[in-house]
Amino acid sequence: MTARAAALAALRPVLSVVLALGMLSLGLLLLGYAPLPALLALASGAFGSSAAWTATLLKASPLLLTGLAVALSFRCGVWNIGAEGQLYAGALAATAVTTRLLPGAPAAILAPLMSLAGAAGGALLAAIAGALRAFRGVSEVISTILLNFVAIQAVALAVHGPLQEASRAYPQSDALPAAALLPAFGRLHLGVAIAVTLAFGVQLLIFRTALGFRMRAVGLSPVAARFAGISPERHALVSIAIAGALAGLAGAFEVAGVTERLYEGLSPGYGYTAIAVALLARLNPLAVLPAALFFGALEAGAGAMQRTAGVPSVVTQIVQGLVILVFVAIPFEGRRAPLPGAPADGAA
């Protein structure tokens, strides 16, 4: 790659964001909204005060974890659309362990156990998709979409049944015991710091370990990897299970750091936004940090924009869609692979 191409590649995400925001402004103008006050309200709602920063970081944290999950699996050529379901599975497992299994355990045990349960729940759900692909040749695209629905319904089942609060007033779980909650600094819980640390961890895993090397090899060409004695099936399973653990952790941190209860509709689609996050980061774990911050700011600022400028907060979805399309539409060198980590020979 020439220096110019490298610079262009690095500029692509920034250019995509700028172009997407420009297109959004144009659209708002056509619909009769004033774009500049709307964007300013968005920015001030996301970064204008320490409360705004807190809201942004709290929204960015699950996006960071699920974004890392998507990036990790896409790097291995595994099209994991299931971060949303894996997040719910993690939240479900974390709630079950803390409100039913060991509600009386001390904090030193319960909070770590809660996190482990969340990671395990997400990993387990993801491993179903991984195993179906490895042993039965079932496309993970389809199975992860189906498993999203299974997980969401499982949460519904749980909060209407075995995990419903003792008073039975609402379809939600009991409040998590205080010992299970993440230590917090104001509203900012420890999970945010853990998520940031994990971004560095995933970066090391992908680029500095043998396992990461093999996963990338599988992602670049499953055929070549097989000739080199690397099993594409086994690595697909491992990568999606790790991804599921990350997304499951996001779910556990939501219930133990933000909502303190499990209920239906816990996630506003973090697991789907995660795909935009990962792509914008060009599947680089460290770049997922700013990408998650950007989309977290959008989520957090959208409410303020709706209140002060009257622009519906659902425009954030338009920005997400536009960023993806603009990003993939910008031509860049190395036309063979549409994405870093996408199989160049097109074998899905």
Next chain:
Amino acid sequence: MEALLDSALRLAAPLLLAALGELLVERAGVLNIGVEGMMLTGAFAAFVAAVATGSSAAGVVAGAAAACALGALFAYFAVARRIDQIVVGTAINLLALGATGVGVRAIYPGGAPTAPTVADLVLPGLATLPIFGRSLFAQTPFVYGGALAAAAIALFLRGTRLGLRLRAVGESARAADAEGVNVTALRVCAVLAGALFAGFAGANLSLAQSNSFTEGMTAGRGFIALAVVIFGGWRPWGIALAAIFFGAASALQFRLQAGGVPIPYPAFLMFPYLVTLAVLAFATRRAHSPEDLGRPYRREAG
């Protein structure tokens, strides 16, 4: 029982329409996970046009046209530019959810009105048949449309030269290309046809199942349509049965919720997905799924 069949068919119709469209797309070797967004756009445009013109028929046409426009966008990126189909489909879904959500609030600041609906069509004579007469023949036109489309697509795929070419492109784009079939053109057409059906499915939701549009009203039905295609084994009649199965599951769920039966209803909603997963796991894949599904075709690649 009659009422249950009636509502099962009504709930199955949008799934059937969207899934039949997706069948054409997938048989041509393209995986369009943007069905959800195309369906939502169809529902939105159908609603807006029906309210503006006062005609539900105009609404249906507008819904189909708007979904086709989104289909063209998908085709441009995923087929012509060969960008990964999953990525483009995801972007389409996000765009559609945002644009229709903003649109409905911008157009109707005071809340969405009610639209003229597509009336049920009672087939004279047949509807008076005993037992299932009314459930089958006093239905919304979308149910008849779905049944006719299933028959037409079955004939098209099996009995026409174009249908054969379409399947050839889905099984092996390279071989079809060598035979002189224009792979890109055929795939673009298939995507547009799929979007057309998704548009009809959307219109079914906003102009027959309800008489209004609400943000995100497809609520995952586009994804269910993907499951219906698989569960139906990539065959039109199999898809019709699968759609009825999914429709029956949600009809049963509504019934149980209303009747206060102590079976938790999410179990019924989860069931079809679990069955689809089981079908995927235990069916032999090569016998069903198009061989080149999801693979962009590039002539110079080899």
